[in-house]
Amino acid sequence: MGVRPLDLLDLDDLLSGAERDARALARRVADDHVRPEVAGWYESGRAPIRDLAVELGKAGLFGMHLTGYDLAGSSTVSLGLACMELEAADSGIRSLVSVQGSLVMYAIWRYGSEEQRSHWLPALAAGRAIGCFGLAEPDHGSDPTGMSTRARRDGDDWVLDGVKTWILNAPIADVAVIWAKAEKGVVGFVVPTDVAGFAAHAIDHKMSLRASSTGEITLDGVRLPESARLPGARSLMAPLSCLTEARLSIIWGVLGAARDCLDTALDYAAGREQFGRPIAGFQLTQAKLADMALELQKGFLLALHLGRLRDAIDKPLRPEQISVGKLNNVREAIKIARQCRTIMGGNGIRSEYPVMRHASNLESVLTYEGTSEIHQLSIGQKLTGLNAFAH
Incomplete structure (x- = not known):
């Protein structure tokens, strides 16, 4: 047997020890918890996302490139190598890590208040909570500037109305980062999914990414306090x-x-x-x-x-x-x-x-x-x- 493809140019010599360790860790998680069962999950269109999230959280793979709040602060390359190993098992599992860490957690980490960060980041990092990222809409996918979801002030509160679709993790999420148009531009909110007026419905009969959970979110008069808004997010x-x-x-x-x-x-x-x-x-x-x-x-x-x-x-x-x-x-x-x-x-x-x-x-x-x-x-x-x- 000859060499493996990535060994032709001795590409491992370009990586640090810490980066190789991150890759090895993600590969072990994939080998132990994904590869043995993923073909069956794909055929059934169902995967134990919550159980997987706990294992991924134990390994520190959620938001591993972020700092503070007991997060690893790893390099971007370490995160990338981990994602390469996870997607070698299945794209749906890597997508779970990307959405949780690089969309939901990153949005809260970069644009959130201290209260939002301290409340949500540890739970999301550990996999105790699942997050989703609500930007795409039925009529506005490639063009988010045309989003129809609206956020309006009502006294001290905000009220959200709209629909988001093709949202990974939406049917099982505990928290959603939702983007909406307000009077002065695009704003973001950290929305617990048990709030009144929030509903998520699974999108079934997918022929791709079947080992994942994808859904449509409806926001029907969702009332939120000012503390739910991402204060650092001021535009698209x-x-x-x-x-x-x-x-x-x-x-x-x-x-x-x-x-x-x-x-x-x-x-x-x-x-x-x-x-x-x-x-x-x-x-x-x-x-x-x-x-x-x-x-x-x-x-x-x-x-x-x-x-x-x-x-x-x-x-x-x-x-x-x-x-x-x-x-x-x-x-x-x-x-x-x-x-x-x-x-x-x-x-x-x-x-x-x-x-x-x-x-x-x-x-x-x-x-x-x-x-x-x-x-x-x-x-x-x-x-x-x-x-x-x-x-």
């Missing part, structure tokens, strides 16, 4: 900065799905014989494997560069930088998954192998937190200085 830039943070996890995570597909295809090709010898010895198969290994390594180097840059400047990356990473790595990860399926023939669609599950999951990852087209326009605007988005 606040939720967009949270998305920038979470997209780093995606840029890393999809490499795990791609690597798992490629490892599976390599092992399969070495043992599958046709015409009297392993198909791994055929030129066309080796050409496929070489091209996929090349793209996987390029994606890793891109993710590592963005992670190092984020750690060096200690602030969110520019939108076009994130767009380069998400556009390239998700697009190439899907290509790798599909190509691995061709190597495995009909067996590539069986649930005993992860390839088809990864390929299906990556179709969702391609779309959420910015479609490929949106990221292309973000890059195009930076290159030309011209805004091609619809007005």
Whole structure:
């Protein structure tokens, strides 16, 4: 057996000991608590999210890049490597960590009051509480500037009305970070999900990300005190900065799905014989494997560069930088998954192998937190200085 794809360039030499430790920890969690059962969760469309959250919390994987409140304060690269290992098990599990840590916890950590931080961050970090992030709406996905959810003042309180959709964790969440338009711009709120007027309904019959819980949120006259508002969030830039943070996890995570597909295809090709010898010895198969290994390594180097840059400047990356990473790595990860399926023939669609599950999951990852087209326009605007988005 030859070397594994990410060993071709000795890429581990670029990582610190702490970063390798974070990767090993996440891999153990995935091996112990996800891989043995995930195929069944995917087929049934149900996963024990609360039990998984507790295990992920014990390992310190929620909000591990944040500081204070007993959080680890790990590097962005450590978080990325952890996400790569989790998504190598399943995209839905990595999505759980990204939403909890890089959307919900980050929003509270960066824009919340001290009271909100001290109340929610320890519970979310431990997995005792589950959070969701309500930005996307039925008619406003790629264009959050048009959001219809409204927040109006009523005496000392706020009243929220609207609908949010395709919200990961919504059906099981204890708290929701909700974004709404107010008289003076976009504002955010920390909303306990047991408050009157808040309802979440599961979106069923998904063909992708089936080992996760996704839903639609309705807000019908939800009354909140001023203390529920995120005081540091004063415009649409606040939720967009949270998305920038979470997209780093995606840029890393999809490499795990791609690597798992490629490892599976390599092992399969070495043992599958046709015409009297392993198909791994055929030129066309080796050409496929070489091209996929090349793209996987390029994606890793891109993710590592963005992670190092984020750690060096200690602030969110520019939108076009994130767009380069998400556009390239998700697009190439899907290509790798599909190509691995061709190597495995009909067996590539069986649930005993992860390839088809990864390929299906990556179709969702391609779309959420910015479609490929949106990221292309973000890059195009930076290159030309011209805004091609619809007005």
